Amino acid sequence: MDREQTEIDAEGLDHPGTVIRYGHFGRPVIAFPSEAGRAWDYENNGMVEALRPLIDEGRIKLYAVDSFDHLSWSNYALPTEQRAERHAIYENWILSHVVPTIDADSPGHGGIVTTGCSLGGYHAVNFALKRADLFPVAISLSGNFDPTSWRGWGETGETTYLNNPLAYVAGAEGDHLDWLRQAVQILLVVGEGPFEVQPTKSLPGARAMAAVLADKQIPHQLDVWGHDSAHDWPWWRKQIAYHLPRFC
Secondary structure, three states: OOEEEEEEOOOOOOOOEEEEEEOOOOEEEEEEOOOOOOOOHHHHOOHHHHOHHHHHOOOEEEEEEOOOHHHOOOOOOOOHHHHHHHHHHHHHHHHHHHHHHHHHHOOOOOOOEEEEEOHHHHHHHHHHHHOOOOOOEEEEEOOOOOHHHOOOOOOOOHHHHOOOHHHHHHOOOHHHHHHHHHHOEEEEEEOOOOOOOOOOOHHHHHHHHHHHHHHOOOOEEEEEOOOOOOOOHHHHHHHHHHHHHHHO
16 A cells, blocks of 8 residues: 655644555545544554555545644643634644645545544534535544533633534525535534443534534535444444445
């Protein structure tokens, strides 16, 4: 398998961000790791192997990225609004550095798919809903979409709002909402098994996100797996291998 690791400078973050590319041809897919994870977590937990058929067949080029959650959403010493401001620095790294790298490496692609596990599922959906022009498809595995519920504290403001999909999608209207209905597809995958309800709140979180998307008539699918489906890598491997092929 073709594999290349790159370190990309990240202004305002505590180290250069790692991007690992797998594959030689196909639709680009950004993979966000689970909470506070690094780019190599995706490979180390068997997700790359689960997608090997798509990679070897030239259907996707997979780009696994660092998360930097330790500076933002997972830094519980900071109030929620400051965490959101730190997340905005990460967002700039993805949009200003990672996306141009992918565009140069995969010229002429038809839009980048985002996917991620747990907190990575939040990133996948948040990036797609905010920048559907770049990321027309998002696949979340066991995501939770309300940052104010992540041991949040302090007064929140515009930056938190603009990174809370439950809030800003509920507030979407007019031409932007009409465009979003045409531009994006959201897939929410979650189980009913261990750790999907507590402590992660992934199951109620996915249902809440699906309800908001349905209310706004934004294309989406909620796929709830059974009571044996846990908040863990073995199930995420099965879920991504099952769902990603129809988007590439």
